[in-house]
Amino acid sequence: xxxxxxxxxxxxxxxxxxxxxxxxxxxxxxxxxxxxxxxxxxxxxxxxxxxxxxxxxxxxxxxxxxxxxxxxxxxxxxxxxxxxxxxxxxxxxxxxxxxxxxxxxxxxxxxxxxxxxxxxxxxxxxxxxxxxxxxxxxxxxxxxxxxxxxxxxxxxxxxxxxxxxxxxxxxxxxxxxxxxxxxxxxxxxxxxxxxxxxxxxxxxxxxxxxxxxxxxxxxxxxxxxxxxxxxxxxxxxxxxxxxxxxxxxxxxxxxxxxxxxxxxxxxxxxxxxxxxxxxxxxxxxxxxxxxxxxxxxxxxxxxxxxxxxxxxxxxxxxxxxxxxxxxxxxxxxxxxxxxxxxxxxxxxxxxxxxxxxxxxxxxxxxxxxxxxxxxxxxxxxxxxxxxxxxxxxxxxxxxxxxxxxxxxxxxxxxxxxxxxxxxxxxxxxxxxxxxxxxxxxxxxxxxxxxxxxxxxx
Amino acid sequence: xxxxxxxxxxxxxxxxxxxxxxxxxxxxxxxxxxxxxxxxxxxxxxxxxxxxxxxxxxxxxxxxxxxxxxxxxxxxxxxxxxxxxxxxxxxxxxxxxxxxxxxxxxxxxxxxxxxxxxxxxxxxxxxxxxxxxxxxxxxxxxxxxxxxxxxxxxxxxxxxxxxxxxxxxxxxxxxxxxxxxxxxxxxxxxxxxxxxxxxxxxxxxxxxxxxxxxxxxxxxxxxxxxxxxxxxxxxxxxxxxxxxxxxxxxxxxxxxxxxxxxxxxxxxxxxxxxx
Numbered sequence: 001x002x003x004x005x006x007x008x009x010x011x012x013x014x015x016x017x018x019x020x021x022x023x024x025x026x027x028x029x030x031x032x033x034x035x036x037x038x039x040x041x042x043x044x045x046x047x048x049x050x051x052x053x054x055x056x057x058x059x060x061x062x063x064x065x066x067x068x069x070x071x072x073x074x075x076x077x078x079x080x081x082x083x084x085x086x087x088x089x090x091x092x093x094x095x096x097x098x099x100x101x102x103x104x105x106x107x108x109x110x111x112x113x114x115x116x117x118x119x120x121x122x123x124x125x126x127x128x129x130x131x132x133x134x135x136x137x138x139x140x141x142x143x144x145x146x147x148x149x150x151x152x153x154x155x156x157x158x159x160x161x162x163x164x165x166x167x168x169x170x171x172x173x174x175x176x177x178x179x180x181x182x183x184x185x186x187x188x189x190x191x192x193x194x195x196x197x198x199x200x201x202x203x204x205x206x207x208x209x210x211x212x213x214x215x216x217x218x219x220x221x222x223x224x225x226x227x228x229x230x231x232x233x234x235x236x237x238x239x240x241x242x243x244x245x246x247x248x249x250x251x252x253x254x255x256x257x258x259x260x261x262x263x264x265x266x267x268x269x270x271x272x273x274x275x276x277x278x279x280x281x282x283x284x285x286x287x288x289x290x291x292x293x294x295x296x297x298x299x300x301x302x303x304x305x306x307x308x309x310x311x312x313x314x315x316x317x318x319x320x321x322x323x324x325x326x327x328x329x330x331x332x333x334x335x336x337x338x339x340x341x342x343x344x345x346x347x348x349x350x351x352x353x354x355x356x357x358x359x360x361x362x363x364x365x366x367x368x369x370x371x372x373x374x375x376x377x378x379x380x381x382x383x384x385x386x387x388x389x390x391x392x393x394x395x396x397x398x399x400x401x402x403x404x405x406x407x408x409x410x411x412x413x414x415x416x417x418x419x420x421x422x423x424x425x426x427x428x429x430x431x432x433x434x435x436x437x438x439x440x441x442x443x444x445x446x447x448x449x450x451x452x453x454x455x456x457x
Numbered sequence: 458x459x460x461x462x463x464x465x466x467x468x469x470x471x472x473x474x475x476x477x478x479x480x481x482x483x484x485x486x487x488x489x490x491x492x493x494x495x496x497x498x499x500x501x502x503x504x505x506x507x508x509x510x511x512x513x514x515x516x517x518x519x520x521x522x523x524x525x526x527x528x529x530x531x532x533x534x535x536x537x538x539x540x541x542x543x544x545x546x547x548x549x550x551x552x553x554x555x556x557x558x559x560x561x562x563x564x565x566x567x568x569x570x571x572x573x574x575x576x577x578x579x580x581x582x583x584x585x586x587x588x589x590x591x592x593x594x595x596x597x598x599x600x601x602x603x604x605x606x607x608x609x610x611x612x613x614x615x616x617x618x619x620x621x622x623x624x625x626x627x628x629x630x631x632x633x634x635x636x637x638x639x640x641x642x643x644x645x646x647x648x649x650x651x652x653x654x655x656x657x658x659x660x661x662x663x664x665x666x667x668x669x670x671x672x673x674x675x676x677x678x679x680x681x682x683x684x685x686x687x688x689x690x691x692x693x694x695x696x697x698x699x700x701x702x703x704x705x706x707x708x709x710x711x712x713x714x715x716x717x718x719x720x721x722x723x724x725x726x727x728x729x730x731x732x
Contacts, residue, residue, distance in 0.1 A: 131698050135702075188725055188727035188728075191727045192698065195728055196695070199731065318675060324566060328566040332615065332620055333619070334620075348567075348569070
């Protein structure tokens with residue numbers, strides 16, 4: 001015999017012999033006490049479960065979740081600063097080319113403001129996590145150095161004054177330092193910061209889900225115990241007192257059934273809303289935010305490709321790699337990629353698995369088609385046409401794609417908010433309802449036993 | 458039924474309830490991840506100088522040191538290194554023969570469908586290595602007309618000759634080790650592949666080679682783990698963040714590749730994200 005079974009046997013013998021009362025009123029009191037304990041257990045289980053669910057909805061929906069989505073914008077703002085700087089250098093003294101130099105500089109300043117604001121926010125979110133705080137500080141310091149280099153690049157570029165196309169070597173030298181700092185040092189940290197924050201949300205979500213699952217089991221188990229004790233008590237009353245129905249206890253049984261069942265439903269429903277909010281809302285928002293951020297760097301790599309002939313091969317390769325992570329097509333080179341992307345929708349990457357007619361894919365393909373044209377023009381030595389294309393039509397095409405991504409981000413954010421609100425709404429009203437149900441249950445049990453006990457006074 | 462029978466019924470009922478509650482309290486399932494494991498088995502290369510090399514009973518190299526650092530940060534008391542080849546990496550992870558793979562393992566969208574990737578812990582770049590005295594090769598375009606090693610089973614030469622359309626003369630070899638020997642003998646002019654791999658070979662013959670530092674691709678070296686272990690992947694990323702913040706990464710890069718004149722990046726790479 002195992003030790004557990006042995007202990008059980010001992011307990012049973014002991015219980016049968018001495019612990020339980022022998023007299024009728026004693027037994028009645030014992031049953032009633034057991035039922036009251038079971039009521040307390042059920043109410044506690046339901047209340048813990050609801051509290052866990054509330055905690056989960058709050059954490060994912062109102063605390064960490066939206067903040068992470070907000071800091072996801074940091075990468076985009078930083079990346080766009082470098083994009084605008086590259087754009088200004090490319091158009092040189094032909095200030096009216098494309099949207100124009102003033103427009104680009106204006107956007108540069110706006111993005112800088114956004115970057116600083118999100119950084120402050122990110123520092124707050126980091127809380128006591130030393131590694132994340134350190135990352136935010138490093139990004140802030142890097143940004144300071146970047147702004148200095150950018151200002152010097154612009155000054156040198158103004159002084160040299162060149163037609164659209166690659167600037168003077170001394171300008172290029174400083175710009176390389178700026179863009180390397182941004183792309184190799186600052187942007188990776190900003191990206192990792194969002195990933196780390198998202199991992200905090202994911203962990204919280206997984207924890208809450210397992211808590212809610214555990215609460216559902218606890219509610220189910222305590223409901224069963226209460227129902228069993230109530231049934232036992234009624235059965236005893238029928239046998240001992242020959243009463244067929246005890247209305248109070250029947251009422252208590254009904255309430256216990258409804259309370260347990262309802263709590264299970266509510267917990268299940270909140271859990272489902274939370275899952276939808278996390279998977280369809282949060283994850284999708286973050287994925288599109290990341291796609292938007294790296295798409296921006298891809299567009300900037302086109303400009304840099306035109307701007308810096310010595311590094312053109314590298315920028316083309318990086319553009320190819322970035323495109324692959326946005327929408328993957330197995331291909332050996334950029335030209336090959338363009339062909340395959342036009343032929344079939346991507347299976348993997350941020351846009352992987354998106355239906356072929358989806359607007360975002362249509363616009364992404366248009367953007368890649370023009371990339372192919374731009375590189376063809378460069379291969380044929382028609383540099384001016386390539387620059388005109390990049391600063392003109394391609395900027396518009398990219399903006400259209402970028403706007404579609406923004407629209408998707410907003411839509412998913414709305415989904416997220418709706419699911420969170422629905423999850424929270426389900427939990428409403430339990431604060432008062434639950435104690436009331438507990439009190440009524442207890443009262444009915446006492447009421448059911450009291451008259452029988454009175455017979456023995 | 459007598460009251461005595463009921464008494465007997467009541468006790469088991471309460472015990473059952475108690476047991477149920479206990480089961481509920483302890484019943485949170487734990488998936489086996491790399492976090493908090495006492496012993497971690499890490500797959501590394503055994504034939505890649507500078508990265509993962511088996512010699513005199515132990516593994517040495519940058520990958521090995523990164524693996525040790527990460528394992529320690531994950532809370533492991535002991536690391537068991539397992540030698541593996543490039544072809545074995547996915548299978549060993551899938552079959553759980555190893556917990557982590559740190560073996561110049563490039564993150565690709567295709568591989569991401571099979572295994573999980575933390576990191577990258579380093580972004581290597583395809584580069585060119587020439588003989589020490591050679592000054593005229595400064596980028597891939599300068600390889601036109603020169604003799605380039607075509608190592609069996611490698612794609613690096615393809616990038617130069619096929620994708621970039623540079624007309625280099627190809628000289629066949631079985632392995633990069635053989636390429637390097639041919640370069641020393643003057644039977645070819647350049648070897649191209651990941652800079653860390655080239656630097657590893659260069660380490661063995663100080664002064665004999667020059668790294669061009671052309672950096673014309675990004676190769677994201679990731680830490681492979683089981684696909685389901687998202688918590689473990691996030692923990693590895695946190696360890697890598699610390700590795701760069703506390704200066705260990707810079708120190709390891711300087712120790713392993715500093716003598717070769719390779720320019721290394723000592724700031725944290727952009728992670729891929731887990732799951």
